Amino acid sequence: MLGDNLYLVIMIAGVGILALVVNYVVTSREQESEARKERLGWLKTQAEHTLNALSVLKESGCRQDIIDKLNQHAMALIEEISLLAPDSELMTQISELKETSDRTKVDKSRFNSDRAVKRAQIYINFAEKLIVQMAKAGKMTGQLARTYQQELYWLNVSLVADAHQHQANRLSEMGDKHTALTHLKHAKAVLVRATAPQRQKQPKLDEIQASIERIQPKRNFGSGALAESLDDYLND
Template identity: 90%
Template sequence: MLGDNLYLVIMLAGVGILALVVNFVLTTREQDSEVRRERLSWLKTQAEHTLNALSVLKESGCRQDIVDKLNQHAMALIEEISLLAPDSELMTQVSDLKETSDRARADKSRFNSDRAVKRAQIYINFAEKLIIQMAKAGKMTGQLARTYQQELYWLNVSLVADAHHHQAKRLLEMGDKHTALSHLKHAKAVLVRASAPQRQKQPKLDELQASIDQLQPRRNLGAGALAESLDDYLNDQP
């Protein structure tokens, strides 16, 4: 009788331990699966944004070394996706997006609408933030990151100014001089306010000013009252 009870206790203890083991395994798998899902979700967002940013940078004529650096980051993201979900729909989507990004070429005519410019600005800003994150992660020096930030900032400014200039040319062809002049002045204002070296801004400013002067010639106000007073003063001297 005592032996039977002991046997029953051992059996119950074994069942309990087995249940704990099974529960631990299932819980661990669920946790691993959740971590994997969260990681894939993050990778999906980062890969899509990075690849879209690469397309925009290539189309806007960005410096090749910046493009190369971001492309390395995109490849690392894709490689991790291939390890976690090699045959998934996500892998297919990201691969297609990578092919689209690889085919992108410099073409500023793609940024001639307000919607296209705003989209481009979003991804250029994303690229700028990504550069900062990469520098913090030790993937580039702080000095190089600051240089890249300045380049991306100027690219953003140029994109907006060039878009307004293009719209002005298109409106002139349609005979709408008033609205064209408004776009030219807006483009000039964007450049004037930009925190960039004057030597970098000047060529675009000169081109815009020439176009503005054609539509709105500067008034010739003469020498002015101060110059006339000086002339009178000099003429009265012995």
């Protein structure tokens, strides 16, 4: 009788242990699946933003070394996606986006509308933040990150100024010189306010000022009465 009871206790304990093991395995798999899902969601967002940023930077004529550095980051993201979900729809979508980014060439004419400029600014700002994150992760030096940030900042400023210039040229050709002049003054203001070295800003400022003066030539008031009085005085 005692033996039967002991056997029953052992059997119940065994069943309990087996249930715990099964529960642990199931829970672990669920947690692993959830973690994988969350990671893929993060990778999807980061890869899409990085590849879109790369396309914008290529179109705007950004420095090649900055593009190369961000492309390395994009490749690392894509590689992780391929390990976690090699045959997924996500992998197909990201691969297609990567091909589009790889084919992108310099084309500044794409930034001639307000919507296109705002979209470009969003991705340039994303690239700036990504550069900072990469530096913190030890993927580049702090000095290099600061240099890249300055380059991206100037690219952002130039993009806005160039868009205003393009609008001004188009409107001037259409005969709307007043609105064209407004766009040129906006472009000039953007450059004047920019926290960039004067030597970097001056060529664009000179170009814009020349355009302003073509539309609105400086008034020549002549020597004036005071100057004439002085001339008479000196000639006496």
